Amino acid sequence: MKTDDAAVTRETFDQVILPVYAPAQFIPVQGKGSRVWDQQGKEYVDFSGGIAVTALGHCHPAMVAALKTQGETLWHTSNVFTNEPVLRLARKLINATFADRVFFANSGGEANEAAFKLARHYAITRHSPCKTKIIAFHNAFHGRTLFTVSVGGLPKYSDGFGPKPADIVHVPFNDLDAVKAVIDDHTCAIVLEPIQGEGGITPATPAFLRGVRALCDKHQALLVMDEVQCGMGRSGKLFTYMHYGVQPDILTTAKALGGGFPISAMLTTENIASAMAVGIHGTTYGGNPLACAVAEAALDVINSPEVLAGINECHERFIQALQDINEKYQVFTQVRGMGLLLGAELAPRYQGRGRDFLHAAALEGLMILNAGPDVIRFAPSLVVTFADIDEGLARFEKAVVQVTGAA
Numbered sequence: 001m002k003t004d005d006a007a008v009t010r011e012t013f014d015q016v017i018l019p020v021y022a023p024a025q026f027i028p029v030q031g032k033g034s035r036v037w038d039q040q041g042k043e044y045v046d047f048s049g050g051i052a053v054t055a056l057g058h059c060h061p062a063m064v065a066a067l068k069t070q071g072e073t074l075w076h077t078s079n080v081f082t083n084e085p086v087l088r089l090a091r092k093l094i095n096a097t098f099a100d101r102v103f104f105a106n107s108g109g110e111a112n113e114a115a116f117k118l119a120r121h122y123a124i125t126r127h128s129p130c131k132t133k134i135i136a137f138h139n140a141f142h143g144r145t146l147f148t149v150s151v152g153g154l155p156k157y158s159d160g161f162g163p164k165p166a167d168i169v170h171v172p173f174n175d176l177d178a179v180k181a182v183i184d185d186h187t188c189a190i191v192l193e194p195i196q197g198e199g200g201i202t203p204a205t206p207a208f209l210r211g212v213r214a215l216c217d218k219h220q221a222l223l224v225m226d227e228v229q230c231g232m233g234r235s236g237k238l239f240t241y242m243h244y245g246v247q248p249d250i251l252t253t254a255k256a257l258g259g260g261f262p263i264s265a266m267l268t269t270e271n272i273a274s275a276m277a278v279g280i281h282g283t284t285y286g287g288n289p290l291a292c293a294v295a296e297a298a299l300d301v302i303n304s305p306e307v308l309a310g311i312n313e314c315h316e317r318f319i320q321a322l323q324d325i326n327e328k329y330q331v332f333t334q335v336r337g338m339g340l341l342l343g344a345e346l347a348p349r350y351q352g353r354g355r356d357f358l359h360a361a362a363l364e365g366l367m368i369l370n371a372g373p374d375v376i377r378f379a380p381s382l383v384v385t386f387a388d389i390d391e392g393l394a395r396f397e398k399a400v401v402q403v404t405g406a407a
Helices: 010-016 061-071 084-096 108-126 146-151 176-182 206-218 289-302 305-329 354-363 386-404
Strands: 028-032 035-038 043-046 101-105 133-137 168-171 187-192 222-226 250-253 264-268 332-338 341-346 375-378
Touching (some): 043 386, 084 101, 084 264, 084 289, 168 176, 289 305, 305 332, 305 341
Parallel strands (some): 133 187, 187 222, 222 250
């Protein structure tokens, strides 16, 4: 007879979880703000943000209050019925963006799956059954479903699962001529991240994004922006497209939308949304009142002038500190990104060693991320304090010394 009364340890993970992750050796058990404590009581500064998810840090009081209140009110109804939190959240997202309609799901991959299906369905029903081509970009990441991983431009995630969905073309990011070479009247959509996340924290150039918008208009194709990682204040504005003055036709958001509670959304215009009909797409949990209540609380805090202004102030402090570290150790070739989504590209002699920096940082009490093997990614809380920035980057400098062997 199997029992489950033994203590859970890092070794337990190797015994019970599907082997698709390689988590750190420590297990976090408590978090508050930008600090986390593990099973042994060791404290960490969290610059990983749950991969840009915990945008208000751990256990933000507004989100805790929303969770407690809704948790004692109504948890779930399915989309056979609607509920008040989903309607409030939808209205607030519409009022804050270009959109007229919202579809809620549970993850970024699901939101992107809905976006790509909508783009093709709109093109097929409004234009031509042959208008199905999707143009996407090398090094892009859009999710883990078979459709989204195929639109993504990272073969390591899409290969090995059999035939992929057809009519998807990949070209280099920030290369407008490459887009011009493949776009035609069979193109239904161009799909991009305004800031490529997993691909190395690479922002789109303004000229590129404006040019893509013009090409979409010329060929009656939709511009789909995946802001799953870079949206919800991460760039210093509520959504990254707002920096560029380029409006998408469809936008997806997740991660920070729920601040740690699973929820995602696809936003679009009335005209595009009207191509859909009852039963064409759906979800059991999407628009769940519990998730929407928490997300509404997160949105109210993030989309405030003081928080958005503070993101830009924290950005400058991060950049200056990383530049100071680099002057001492020459460990980076470039620090790039926007707001509090930053990537430090490793110098040639350290390339391929991204995880070494991640592990060294953990030993020093700091949680960071990689964006590929050659980029250190920082995605802290959007309300991180200057004191936490300073302490975290002091610990990061110690990790740099560990890896580089600098005196």
